[in-house]
Amino acid sequence: MTDLAPKTTRRAAETPFWRDARVLGVLAQAVFLAVVVAAAAWIGSNASQNMLRLGGSQFLCRDGTTSFRCAFDFLRLDAQFAISESLIPYDPSDSYARALAVGALNTAKVAVLGIVLATVLGTVTGIARLSSNWLISTVARWYVDLIRNTPLLVQLFFLFFGVIVLFPPIRAALQPFGLPIYLSQRGINLPRPVVMPSFGTWLIFLVAGVGLAAVAWFLLGRREVRTGQAINRPLWAALAFAVVAVGGWFVAAAGGANNQGFLVSDSAGISVLDDLATTTAVRLGLVDLDELPGALASGALTEDEVEQGTLIFCGVKDAPAEANLTAQLRRAGVPFAFERFPGPNEAIGGYVDGDCEALVAPRAVLMAASIPASTIVPVPETPLRFSLPRIEGLNFVGGIKLSPNFAAILIGLVLYTGAFIAEIVRAGIQSVPRGQSEAARALGLSEAQRLRLVVLPQALRVIIPPLTSQYLNLTKNSSLAIAVGFPDLWSVAYTTLNQSGRALQVFLLVMATYLAFSLIISFFLNWYNRRIALVER
Amino acid sequence: MKLRVFVGLAVLLLALALVACGGGDDTSTITPVAEATTAPAATEATTAEEPAATEEPAAEEPTATAEAVAEQPTATEAAAATEEPAATEPPAATADPAALPTQAVFVGGGPTLEAVRNRGVLRCAGNQAVPGFGYINPDTNEFEGFDIDYCKAIAVAVLGEPAFEVRHTSANERFPVLQSGEVDVLVRNTTWTISRDTSVGLNFAPVTFYDGQGMMVRTDSGITDLEGLDGGTICVQSGTTTEKNLADVFRARGIDFTPVVFEDADATREAYDQGQCDGFTTDKSGLVSQQILLADPTAHIILDETMSKEPLAPAVRQGDDNWYDIVKWTVYCTIDAEELGISSENVDTFLGGEDPVIQNLLGETGDLGLAMSLNADFCYQVIKQVGNYGEIYNRNLGPDTPFNLPRGLNNLYTNGGLQYSPPFR
Numbered sequence: 001m002t003d004l005a006p007k008t009t010r011r012a013a014e015t016p017f018w019r020d021a022r023v024l025g026v027l028a029q030a031v032f033l034a035v036v037v038a039a040a041a042w043i044g045s046n047a048s049q050n051m052l053r054l055g056g057s058q059f060l061c062r063d064g065t066t067s068f069r070c071a072f073d074f075l076r077l078d079a080q081f082a083i084s085e086s087l088i089p090y091d092p093s094d095s096y097a098r099a100l101a102v103g104a105l106n107t108a109k110v111a112v113l114g115i116v117l118a119t120v121l122g123t124v125t126g127i128a129r130l131s132s133n134w135l136i137s138t139v140a141r142w143y144v145d146l147i148r149n150t151p152l153l154v155q156l157f158f159l160f161f162g163v164i165v166l167f168p169p170i171r172a173a174l175q176p177f178g179l180p181i182y183l184s185q186r187g188i189n190l191p192r193p194v195v196m197p198s199f200g201t202w203l204i205f206l207v208a209g210v211g212l213a214a215v216a217w218f219l220l221g222r223r224e225v226r227t228g229q230a231i232n233r234p235l236w237a238a239l240a241f242a243v244v245a246v247g248g249w250f251v252a253a254a255g256g257a258n259n260q261g262f263l264v265s266d267s268a269g270i271s272v273l274d275d276l277a278t279t280t281a282v283r284l285g286l287v288d289l290d291e292l293p294g295a296l297a298s299g300a301l302t303e304d305e306v307e308q309g310t311l312i313f314c315g316v317k318d319a320p321a322e323a324n325l326t327a328q329l330r331r332a333g334v335p336f337a338f339e340r341f342p343g344p345n346e347a348i349g350g351y352v353d354g355d356c357e358a359l360v361a362p363r364a365v366l367m368a369a370s371i372p373a374s375t376i377v378p379v380p381e382t383p384l385r386f387s388l389p390r391i392e393g394l395n396f397v398g399g400i401k402l403s404p405n406f407a408a409i410l411i412g413l414v415l416y417t418g419a420f421i422a423e424i425v426r427a428g429i430q431s432v433p434r435g436q437s438e439a440a441r442a443l444g445l446s447e448a449q450r451l452r453l454v455v456l457p458q459a460l461r462v463i464i465p466p467l468t469s470q471y472l473n474l475t476k477n478s479s480l481a482i483a484v485g486f487p488d489l490w491s492v493a494y495t496t497l498n499q500s501g502r503a504l505q506v507f508l509l510v511m512a513t514y515l516a517f518s519l520i521i522s523f524f525l526n527w528y529n530r531r532i533a534l535v536e537r
Numbered sequence: 538m539k540l541r542v543f544v545g546l547a548v549l550l551l552a553l554a555l556v557a558c559g560g561g562d563d564t565s566t567i568t569p570v571a572e573a574t575t576a577p578a579a580t581e582a583t584t585a586e587e588p589a590a591t592e593e594p595a596a597e598e599p600t601a602t603a604e605a606v607a608e609q610p611t612a613t614e615a616a617a618a619t620e621e622p623a624a625t626e627p628p629a630a631t632a633d634p635a636a637l638p639t640q641a642v643f644v645g646g647g648p649t650l651e652a653v654r655n656r657g658v659l660r661c662a663g664n665q666a667v668p669g670f671g672y673i674n675p676d677t678n679e680f681e682g683f684d685i686d687y688c689k690a691i692a693v694a695v696l697g698e699p700a701f702e703v704r705h706t707s708a709n710e711r712f713p714v715l716q717s718g719e720v721d722v723l724v725r726n727t728t729w730t731i732s733r734d735t736s737v738g739l740n741f742a743p744v745t746f747y748d749g750q751g752m753m754v755r756t757d758s759g760i761t762d763l764e765g766l767d768g769g770t771i772c773v774q775s776g777t778t779t780e781k782n783l784a785d786v787f788r789a790r791g792i793d794f795t796p797v798v799f800e801d802a803d804a805t806r807e808a809y810d811q812g813q814c815d816g817f818t819t820d821k822s823g824l825v826s827q828q829i830l831l832a833d834p835t836a837h838i839i840l841d842e843t844m845s846k847e848p849l850a851p852a853v854r855q856g857d858d859n860w861y862d863i864v865k866w867t868v869y870c871t872i873d874a875e876e877l878g879i880s881s882e883n884v885d886t887f888l889g890g891e892d893p894v895i896q897n898l899l900g901e902t903g904d905l906g907l908a909m910s911l912n913a914d915f916c917y918q919v920i921k922q923v924g925n926y927g928e929i930y931n932r933n934l935g936p937d938t939p940f941n942l943p944r945g946l947n948n949l950y951t952n953g954g955l956q957y958s959p960p961f962r
Contacts, residue, residue, distance in 0.1 A: 050716065058736065058738075060736070080781045080784055081780045081783075082780075082787075082794070082795075082796045084770075084796050084797055084798070085795075092788055161804075161807060161808075161811070165812075170812075185812045185813055186770065186813065392768070394758075394766070394768050394769035394770070394815045395768050395795070395815075397768070403797075482775065482799070482800045483799070483800060483801070483804065484799075484804075485772075485798055485799045485804070485808060485813075491775060491798060494709050495798070498708065498709050498775070498777070499780075499781060501732065501737030501738070502736075
C-alpha cells in the first residue's frame with residue numbers, strides 16, 4: 001500500500017489532463033448534455049417560431065384572449081363529424097375530446113382483442129412448429145415465413161380489398177347453417193344479448209351459483225387429496241353452477257312477467273299477446289298464421305301485402321323492449337314492423353300522432369304515458385333476450401355488427417403479430433433443456449401435461465421479455481387502421497387535426513395516448529415477468 | 538482507459554459537428570442550410586447590378602420612372618426593374634415577342650418570393666388522385682390537371698418559365714406542409730373556409746373553381762334523394778370538409794347514417810365500388826372525375842342535391858403579403874384575360890395595341906408587376922405559356938375531356954357565372 005501510493009501520484013502528475021480518464025469522462029458528459037440541450041432548444045425554437053407564424057388563433061381562449069395555457073381549449077368545441085363505431089355513446093354534436101376518447105377506446109379494443117388472439121395463435125403456431133408431425137410443422141413454418149416477410153400494410157389491403165370483397169353483397173348475405181348469423185361485404189352480423197330488467201334477479205342466482213361451484217371445487221379437492229382418487233372436479237363444479245343458474249332463470253322470468261308490454265288501441269281487440277297472431281291473420285285474410293309461408297310460396301300473398309297488413313310498433317331505438325317483443329313474435333311466426341325513435345317521449349308522440357298502431361315500452365313508461373282508450377298488453381320477459389339482426393332498408397338493424405373494417409385490422413394484426421410470437425414461443429420452448437422433457441416422460445406425464453406443467457412454465461421466463469415488445473408493436477401498428485377505414489385513435493385524430501388546424505396539439509395528444517398505452521402494457525408484463533422469474537439468492 | 542479516451546474524443550467531435558449544424562439551422566428555419574448559404578451570394582449579385590441599371594433607363598424613360606417612384610417611394614428596386622425593354626420599348630417587343638427578356642433585376646419582395654427565386658423552382662402541394670384537377674397521367678408520368686396548371690401559372694409569373702415541382706399530399710398533410718414552409722403554395726382542390734383562413738393560418742387566393750358536395754349512389758339501388766340513404770353506409774375521405782358537411786346535413790335532416798372513413802381517395806372509391814357503402818360523397822367535381830375510374834361508370838348516378846358550398850382556391854401561408862398578392866393576381870390574370878378575349882394563341886397579336894386596359898394587363902405600360910417585385914410582363918407570360926381561365930378549364934375539364942363538366946358557376950360573370958376579376962390598373 002505504502003509502496004503504491006507515491007507511484008500513482010507520480011503517474012497522475014505525469015498524465016496531462018486531456019489524457020486523464022476522469023477529466024475526459026466529465027468532459028464527455030458535459031458535451032453530451034450540451035448536445036441534448038442544444039437539440040431540444042433548436043426543436044423548441046423551431047416549434048415556437050412556427051406557432052408564432054400561425055398566429056394566436058392556435059391558442060384562442062374562450063374569453064377571446066390568446067395564451068399558451070389555452071392550447072388545448074379547442075378540445076371543448078363540437079367535433080361535428082360522425083364516427084362509424086364507438087364503445088361509448090357518441091354524436092357529431094359531442095366535443096373533440098369525446099371524439100378522441102372514442103378513437104382511443106377503439107384502439108384499446110383492437111389492442112386488447114389483438115393481444116389475446118395473437119398470443120393464442122402465436123403459442124399454438126410456436127408449438128406446432130416443433131411438432132413431430134411433418135404436415136403441421138411445415139404449415140406453421142410457411143405461415144410464419146410468409147407473414148413475417150411481407151409488410152403489414154400490404155397484408156391489410158389484401159385482407160380488406162382482396163378477401164372481404166369476396167363475401168356476397170348485403171342482400172345475399174351468407175347464413176351458415178340457418179343460424180341468425182349473416183356474412184356479407186358489410187361485415188358479420190350476430191345476435192346480441194340484451195339485458196332485461198329482471199336480469200338483476202338472475203344475476204343474484206348466478207353469483208350464488210359461482211359460490212356453490214367454488215365450494216364444490218374446494219371440498220372435492222380436499223377429498224381428492226385425502227383419498228388419492230382423481231375426481232372430475234370441473235364437471236361437478238359446472239353442474240352445481242348450472243342447476244342454480246337454470247333455476248334462477250325461471251324465478252327471475254316469473255318475477256319480471258309484468259315488466260314489459262305494449263299499448264294498443266281498444267278498438268284493435270287485442271288484450272293478450274296471442275290475440276296479435278289472430279288479428280294479423282285476419283288482416284292478411286288467412287285462417288291461421290301457419291298458412292303464411294305457404295301463401296307466400298304459392299303467390300297468394302306478396303311480400304308487399306304482408307307488409308301492408310302487419311301491425312307497426314313504435315319503440316325506442318335499441319331498447320330492450322323491442323328485443324323482448326320481437327323474440328316473442330318471431331317464435332309465434334307473426335310478421336312485424338318497427339318505427340324507431342330516439343327517445344321514449346318521441347315514441348309516445350309517434351303513437352299519439354298515429355305513426356303506428358302500437359307502442360312498445362316497459363310497463364312503467366306505458367302507465368306514465370296514460371293514453372286514453374288504450375289497452376296495455378303484457379309481454380312475457382326473460383332475463384336475457386337476443387336481439388337478432390335483420391335487414392331493414394339499406395342495412396341490418398338489431399344484433400351486433402362486426403364491421404369489415406374492424407375485422408380487417410384485427411385479423412391483420414393478429415396474423416402478423418402471431419407469426420412473431422410463434423417464433424418467440426418456439427425459441428422459449430427450445431431453451432428448456434431436453435432433460436426436463438425426458439424427465440417428464442419418465443414420470444409418466446402425458447404430452448399435454450408435459451407441455452403445460454413442465455415446459456411452458458420454464459419457457460415463459462424466456463418468452464415474456466420479447467413478448468412485451470410484440471404487444472407494444474401490435475398496439476402501435478393498430479394506427480394503420482385508417483387504411484382500411486376503422487376509426488381508431490389516429491383516424492379520429494387525423495380528422496380532428498384537419499378540422500381544427502391544431503397540428504402540434506393533436507400530435508402531442510396522440511403521442512401521449514400511445515405512450516400511455518405502451519406504458520400500461522409494459523407495466524403489466526414487467527410485473528408478470530417479476531412474478532414468474534426464478535427466485536435467486 | 539484508451540478506449541474511454543477514444544470514445545470521449547469521438548463524442549466531442551460529434552457534438553461539435555451537431556452544434557455547428559444546429560447553429561446553422563437556427564438562423565433559418567424555413568430554408569435548408571444549403572440554400573441559406575447561397576442566398577447572400579445571390580443578393581450580393583443583384584445589389585451589384587442595381588446601380589448601373591438604375592441610371593440608364595431612368596434617362597431613357599423618365600415618365601415611367603417617375604410614375605414608379607411616385608407610386609412606390611421606398612422602392613428604388615421598382616425603378617431599377619423598369620429598365621426592362623419590354624416595358625419601355627413596345628415596338629421592339631412587337632417585332633420579336635419571343636425575345637422578351639425575362640431577366641429583370643429583382644430586389645425586395647417577401648421571403649417566399651426570395652426563397653423561390655433562389656431555388657429557381659416553385660414548390661406546390663398538389664393532388665395525385667383526382668383526374669382533371671391533379672393526377673399523374675399514366676402515359677406521361679407527369680402531373681396534370683386544373684390545379685396543376687395554376688401551379689404552373691404561378692411558376693411562370695414568378696420565374697418566367699414553368700419551373701415547378703408538385704409535392705403530392707394527402708388531404709391532411711396539405712396544411713402542415715404549407716405551414717412548415719415545405720411548399721410555397723397549396724393548389725389542391727382546397728375549400729376556402731373561415732376556420733382555414735383564420736385558425737389554420739392560411740390566406741386564400743381567389744376561387745379557381747366553385748364546387749359543391751354531392752352524393753353518388755348505385756342506379757339500381759333506387760335511391761333518388763338523400764332521405765333515401767336513411768340507415769345507409771356512406772364512404773367518405775378523411776380530413777376533408779366533406780366529413781363535417783355530411784354529418785351536418787344528415788343531422789339537420791334527421792337522416793341516420795354510418796360513415797366509413799378512409800385516408801386515401803382511391804381507397805374510398807374502391808370501397809364504394811366494391812359495395813361496402815351505399816353512397817359515396819365528395820365534391821361534385823371529384824365525383825365526376827372518380828366516376829370514370831369505377832368498374833362500371835354507367836351503373837352510378839350523382840344525386841341532384843348539393844350539400845355544401847365548396848369554393849376551391851389556392852392557399853398560401855399567412856404573413857407574407859407580397860407572396861399572397863402574387864398568387865392572387867396570377868389567378869386574376871387568367872380570369873381577366875378570358876374576359877378580354879386574350880388567349881395563349883392570340884396574345885401576341887394584342888402586343889403593341891391601343892387598348893390601355895390590355896396594355897396594362899400585358900405589362901406593356903405601367904408597373905403592375907413590378908409593384909409585386911415581378912416582371913412587368915408576368916401576366917403576358919402566364920397567358921402565353923399557360924393560357925387564360927377558359928383555356929385552362931377546357932383543357933382539363935371541358936367538352937374534349939372525359940369529364941365534360943359544364944362551366945356552371947365557373948363561367949365568367951358576363952356569362953352568368955361567378956368568375957370575376959378586379960381591374961388591372
